[in-house]
Amino acid sequence: xxxxLTVAAAxxxxxxxxxxxxxxxxxxxxxxxxxxxxxxxxxVFPEAALTAFFPHWYMEDQAAIDRYFETEMPxxxxxPLFDKARELGIAFHLGYAEIDGEHRYNxxxxxxxxxxxxxxxxxxxxxxxxxxxxxxxxxxxxxxYFERGNLGFPVxxxxxxxxxxxxCNDRRWPEVWRILGLQNxxxxxxxxxxxxxxxxxxxxxxxxxxxxxxSLQAGAYQNGTYVVATAKAGLEEGCEMIGGSCIVAPTGEIxxxxxxxxxxxxxxxxxxxxCKEIRSNIFNFTAHRQPDLYTAIAEPMTAAxxxxxxxx
Amino acid sequence: xxxxLTVAAAxxxxxxxxxxxxxxxxxxxxxxxxxxxxxxxxxVFPEAALTAFFPHWYMEDQAAIDRYFETEMPxxxxxPLFDKARELGIAFHLGYAEIDGEHRYNxxxxxxxxxxxxxxxxxxxxxxxxxxxxxxxxxxxxxxYFERGNLGFPVxxxxxxxxxxxxCNDRRWPEVWRILGLQNxxxxxxxxxxxxxxxxxxxxxxxxxxxxxxSLQAGAYQNGTYVVATAKAGLEEGCEMIGGSCIVAPTGEIxxxxxxxxxxxxxxxxxxxxCKEIRSNIFNFTAHRQPDLYTAIAEPMTAAxxxxxxxx
Numbered sequence: 294x295x296x297x298l299t300v301a302a303a304x305x306x307x308x309x310x311x312x313x314x315x316x317x318x319x320x321x322x323x324x325x326x327x328x329x330x331x332x333x334x335x336x337v338f339p340e341a342a343l344t345a346f347f348p349h350w351y352m353e354d355q356a357a358i359d360r361y362f363e364t365e366m367p368x369x370x371x372x373p374l375f376d377k378a379r380e381l382g383i384a385f386h387l388g389y390a391e392i393d394g395e396h397r398y399n400x401x402x403x404x405x406x407x408x409x410x411x412x413x414x415x416x417x418x419x420x421x422x423x424x425x426x427x428x429x430x431x432x433x434x435x436x437x438y439f440e441r442g443n444l445g446f447p448v449x450x451x452x453x454x455x456x457x458x459x460x461c462n463d464r465r466w467p468e469v470w471r472i473l474g475l476q477n478x479x480x481x482x483x484x485x486x487x488x489x490x491x492x493x494x495x496x497x498x499x500x501x502x503x504x505x506x507x508s509l510q511a512g513a514y515q516n517g518t519y520v521v522a523t524a525k526a527g528l529e530e531g532c533e534m535i536g537g538s539c540i541v542a543p544t545g546e547i548x549x550x551x552x553x554x555x556x557x558x559x560x561x562x563x564x565x566x567x568c569k570e571i572r573s574n575i576f577n578f579t580a581h582r583q584p585d586l587y588t589a590i591a592e593p594m595t596a597a598x599x600x601x602x603x604x605x
Numbered sequence: 606x607x608x609x610l611t612v613a614a615a616x617x618x619x620x621x622x623x624x625x626x627x628x629x630x631x632x633x634x635x636x637x638x639x640x641x642x643x644x645x646x647x648x649v650f651p652e653a654a655l656t657a658f659f660p661h662w663y664m665e666d667q668a669a670i671d672r673y674f675e676t677e678m679p680x681x682x683x684x685p686l687f688d689k690a691r692e693l694g695i696a697f698h699l700g701y702a703e704i705d706g707e708h709r710y711n712x713x714x715x716x717x718x719x720x721x722x723x724x725x726x727x728x729x730x731x732x733x734x735x736x737x738x739x740x741x742x743x744x745x746x747x748x749x750y751f752e753r754g755n756l757g758f759p760v761x762x763x764x765x766x767x768x769x770x771x772x773c774n775d776r777r778w779p780e781v782w783r784i785l786g787l788q789n790x791x792x793x794x795x796x797x798x799x800x801x802x803x804x805x806x807x808x809x810x811x812x813x814x815x816x817x818x819x820s821l822q823a824g825a826y827q828n829g830t831y832v833v834a835t836a837k838a839g840l841e842e843g844c845e846m847i848g849g850s851c852i853v854a855p856t857g858e859i860x861x862x863x864x865x866x867x868x869x870x871x872x873x874x875x876x877x878x879x880c881k882e883i884r885s886n887i888f889n890f891t892a893h894r895q896p897d898l899y900t901a902i903a904e905p906m907t908a909a910x911x912x913x914x915x916x917x
Binding site: 417418420422441445446462465466467468470471472475491493494496497500503504507508510511514515544545546570571573574575576578579580581582583584585586587588589590591592593594 | 729730732734753757758774777778779780782783784787803805806808809812815816819820822823826827856857858882883885886887888890891892893894895896897898899900901902903904905906
């Protein structure tokens with residue numbers, strides 16, 4: 294029986310460092326109103342959608358760092374987004390930097406059409422490094438500013454299906470997709486802030502969009518799930534970020550994709566029941582997985598593994 | 606320091622059920638001689654390359670089934686391939702059905718340029734089912750005719766790098782790629798026999814080539830390894846099989862690909878040292894993997910997992 298749903302990736306262009314949260318929220322509300330006019334039931338906003346992506350620069354003063362974090366959700370500044378969603382009866386996904394006591398996380402929530410938070414995830418695969426590397430034109434300091442998430446990889450019943458969350462760099466790791474797939478995810482939501490330029494491997498900068506889509510498409514196909522993936526894109530405080538926000542079918546096909554690096558709405562009609570086409574056949578996990586042979590995947594990384602450059 | 610290697614996927618067109626092994630071997634020798642003229646150092650032949658792909662039909666008589674299996678390697682019929690390889694100084698990969706005592710496997714070997722077998726793999730992810738399903742135009746009976754492989758997922762030092770093996774349906778499972786990647790594979794070799802038509806999900810038959818390449822490209826990129834993947838292709842005993850034999854870079858880019866469904870040689874110059882570009886940065890496993898959170902991947906599949914169709 295079809296389980297139709299109309300979903301949107303609500304891509305954001307850059308957010309300037311001096312742009313107030315109220316402005317970012319207003320831009321998201323404008324996209325949400327547009328989505329409503331197109332019959333959308335779920336809007337996916339990017340990772341860390343309320344501010345500039347501050348891990349791109351180095352800071353030492355904790356008070357300066359904490360300016361980018363939310364201490365409550367909703368807050369006075371984000372309440373209008375929740376109010377608009379409830380008014381329109383639209384569910385939404387929002388990424389933000391979260392303070393919880395002494396702990397800081399890169400977080401995403403799923404908010405139901407009634408305005409209540411129905412799922413929450415804290416990013417596990419924090420990319421980058423911990424100390425300033427001044428030779429770089431911009432930094433990648435997520436490991437400095439965030440702790441590893443402590444909420445697992447959640448999948449919840451929502452919107453007529455099973456909805457999973459992950460964030461940005463998580464999407465490159467097949468382990469994440471599989472753990473969501475093992476929980477029968479049918480729709481995975483994620484946001485990303487991905488620089489066009491990687492100072493550590495500039496020879497493959499031209500492949501950033503390809504690698505983004507390859508990771509999303511493989512994750513979708515190999516787990517039989519839809520994906521809505523949303524970028525914060527464009528030139529933000531000196532760092533150009535890819536767009537390519539998209540909606541991917543459980544066949545791995547990209548069925549809708551952004552064509553700008555600014556604020557842009559990407560919409561698709563999906564049918565969650567189509568996940569079965571993959572999961573009942575080629576990726577019938579019960580019939581075909583061999584988990585007793587996968588133990589190496591969960592073993593600690595050690596220096597004892599063979600070196601990558603053997604003799605000829 | 607560059608570690609150049611010239612490799613080839615040696616695609617085979619169909620092998621008729623009444624075609625003798627000597628004919629298949631002669632076709633492979635012709636491709637190997639062509640490869641030699643092009644400076645190739647490693648030739649990858651397909652899965653089960655000596656006979657028609659018999660799991661596509663149902664048999665009960667074990668003697669009839671065993672006609673498709675090899676009891677020794679090399680045998681009198683395959684010795685000429687080993688001899689030619691040694692004469693030309695070319696390494697090769699060969700897939701075949703193997704009897705070992707009372708056990709039957711879907712097997713692949715890597716033979717060094719001196720004609721000695723340097724690695725062996727027995728297929729783990731056997732697709733399909735065990736009993737005849739007469740409604741289908743052809744069968745998929747690998748689970749009937751083969752046991753699950755018992756040699757793990759081998760990666761060996763060879764040809765100046767670390768070479769891993771898997772077979773056909775294994776390539777769709779990210780677990781396989783990761784276990785090869787954890788052993789620092791830099792070059793993964795595999796063969797496949799993949800029907801164009803899947804009677805269980807015909808609505809996505811047009812995506813067979815896409816799914817083949819998507820799986821190979823994701824496996825290559827997410828583990829920073831080259832891949833040489835070779836089809837047995839074309840219309841064989843009533844079953845049309847995809848081609849698309851290809852060589853994939855550790856960036857996930859397809860750098861050479863077949864354009865027929867017949868005997869065809871696909872060649873590329875690769876540099877095993879380029880694997881570092883991926884494995885030292887975005888997929889630096891030691892820096893970024895979180896294996897303590899991956900335990901679900903190695904847990905037994907049970908009926909206790911949540912059902913895929915929840916209430917709205």
